[in-house]
Amino acid sequence: MSYRKAVQLACGLAGGSVALLAAAAVSHSRRKPAGEDRSGSGIPVLQAAQSWAGNTTLVPPATGQWDSNWDKREPPLIINSRKVDQETGEENLTSQLENYKAKASRHIFLIRHSQYNQNGQNDKERTLTALGREQAELTGQRLVSLGVNYDVLIHSSMTRARETAEIISRYIPGVEKVSCDLLREGAPIQPVPPISHWKPEAVYHEDGARIEAAFRRYIHRAEAKQEKDSYEIIVCHANVIRYIVCRALQFPPEGWLRMCLNNGSITWLTIRPNGRVSLRTLGDSGFMPPDKLTRS
Numbered sequence: 225m226s227y228r229k230a231v232q233l234a235c236g237l238a239g240g241s242v243a244l245l246a247a248a249a250v251s252h253s254r255r256k257p258a259g260e261d262r263s264g265s266g267i268p269v270l271q272a273a274q275s276w277a278g279n280t281t282l283v284p285p286a287t288g289q290w291d292s293n294w295d296k297r298e299p300p301l302i303i304n305s306r307k308v309d310q311e312t313g314e315e316n317l318t319s320q321l322e323n324y325k326a327k328a329s330r331h332i333f334l335i336r337h338s339q340y341n342q343n344g345q346n347d348k349e350r351t352l353t354a355l356g357r358e359q360a361e362l363t364g365q366r367l368v369s370l371g372v373n374y375d376v377l378i379h380s381s382m383t384r385a386r387e388t389a390e391i392i393s394r395y396i397p398g399v400e401k402v403s404c405d406l407l408r409e410g411a412p413i414q415p416v417p418p419i420s421h422w423k424p425e426a427v428y429h430e431d432g433a434r435i436e437a438a439f440r441r442y443i444h445r446a447e448a449k450q451e452k453d454s455y456e457i458i459v460c461h462a463n464v465i466r467y468i469v470c471r472a473l474q475f476p477p478e479g480w481l482r483m484c485l486n487n488g489s490i491t492w493l494t495i496r497p498n499g500r501v502s503l504r505t506l507g508d509s510g511f512m513p514p515d516k517l518t519r520s
Contacts, residue, residue: 290474292499295444299324326446326497328453331372334468334491335363335392335459336507339518340384352387359488359516360388364395366490366511372455374399378442379459380407388488389459399457406438409461415481435464439471445499465491472501483507487518 293301299321338356341349352360374396379389381403393401410431411423442458466480472493485507492504509517
């Protein structure tokens, strides 16, 4: 089974914990030396989720200090320095480390889906409204106006996200589209302060594992062999985006519900080669006329 097919299989599995374990299994079955190009084009957009073996907590606690190895890709920790010392000599360790350093930045555009029919009885019936389709058109136009060349368009497999991505894709012809179940909407973690409507702990336990797996798959610094900056679009959902922002900035993830995102809005994260993350925009929808703005 090819790596691409295996990753798509992992994305298609339903159930949070099952999807996470499948993604981790793909990563293990096709693990290559660190720094090796896994995408075929130098853009690591289909990176398998990190294995959670040995982890006792789902999310690292926020300490108020920046963890430079948050994505487990710091060069000194990627290579086996003892092996390098024995095989090539200590004087070559520095040059070996240089080979594993990221050189490019990753720009990730997190798009919330457009307005949809909330009266649908199931996901198939929750299609975009007429206004929602207009919003997607405006989002596509805005992305084009930024003047960058996009590398991939990844979207949640839910109907409203898929339809939003299809409209956006008309404005960026030739950009590959990838569907992923890990990006489906859900409850990532119990929010603080707590919400008035109660959810059983099992919901957070399952959805949280899946959404955390999506974060680990798509939010990380570039591979060492990526020479140019990449521009990647991810169309998904408000809860997923808010959780990803908190995790990427190393803010307490329990605060995800304190932010609001309009339909069709753009959240722009940049991950630098040294692993530092900046939030360029959060829920930008200023490109839409006021009468087109919704948050449903």
